[in-house]
Amino acid sequence: MQAGATWLGSNMTLTSSALVVFGSRRAMTASSLPLGWDVVRLHHLERCAQKPGPIAGSKLFTRDACRELYDIFCNIVGSIISPLLANIFLHEVLDAWYERDVKPRMKGRTFLIRFADDFVIGCEREEDARRIMAVLPKRFARFGLTIHPTKTVLVAFRRPVSQAETDTGNGTCECLGFTHYWTKSRRGSWVIKRKTASKRLRRTMKALWQWCRDQRHTPLIVQHRILCQKLRGHYQYYGIRGNYPRLQQLYEHAGHAWRYWLSRRSQQRAIPWERFDRLHVRFPLPAPRILHVI
Secondary structure (H helix, E strand, O other), X not given: OOOOOEEEOOOOOOOOEEEEEEOOXXXXXXXXXXXXXXXXXXXXXXXXXXXXXXXOOOOOOOHHHHHHHHHHHOOOOOOOOHHHHHHHXXXXXXXXXXXXXXXXXXXXXXXXXXXXXXXXXXXXOHHHXXXXXXXXXXXXXXXXXXXXXXXXXXXXXXXXXXXXXXXXXXXXXXXXXXXXXXXXXXXXXXXXXXXXXXXXXXXXXXXXXXXXXXXXXXXXXXXHHHHHHHHHHXXXXXXXXXXXXXXXHHHHXXXXXXXXXXOOOOOOOOOOHHHHHHHHHHOXXXXXXXXXXX
């Protein structure tokens, strides 16, 4: 049976992602996907209407106190407290449960990697992955969490056997803003590379365009300083080996957006590229850099 991957997902106050991987010949590390794993992706959790269930060893509160805590914390979507709540919930809901009950029952090798509200579950055997996926909704339901059924997708992610894969062949996987995909190295061997996910890149480019529009009347020195901060911050996260083309794409877009909206500070004609090039010499934008080799 061929291996595959699964996306379990939804929207919730506490969002979480599960990447399940099938069929491996090598061990998995937190920093990279090994060459032999076939991957499954990804799973977001949704907050139900009922209150969170009790956790072993936790302090008991009165009904009014629980309702007050629920109103304060459990209706916050996308807030800075979301990762904290994810760690509190998922430590018992997922981490401890996986090590205590799931891993000893698997026939092949498995792993769990979690970063805040994103986690990866890897399985050497497809049957093990399907068993985990079958029991995950029941486990999360005990704590008031559900898996969204319409966001579940099965993706085969294994070492390609040829350049042209069949219908059951290789796919791509997105995790933590990166698209993981198989490609050939310079030496001709299959490797897994990562690039900025298309949705993340489009969102960043759109936000950058809107910022240049809103700040077009701000002094140039201030615009330049903030634009540099935005680009450096993007490079520091997405500047990994193999992702240079996506970084270059954003860099060129930033220059185009800046020139476009500087040209609309008045009713005069657009700034010629020659003049903008001279401006760019005085106020250079940081060039793309690869900062992480993984």
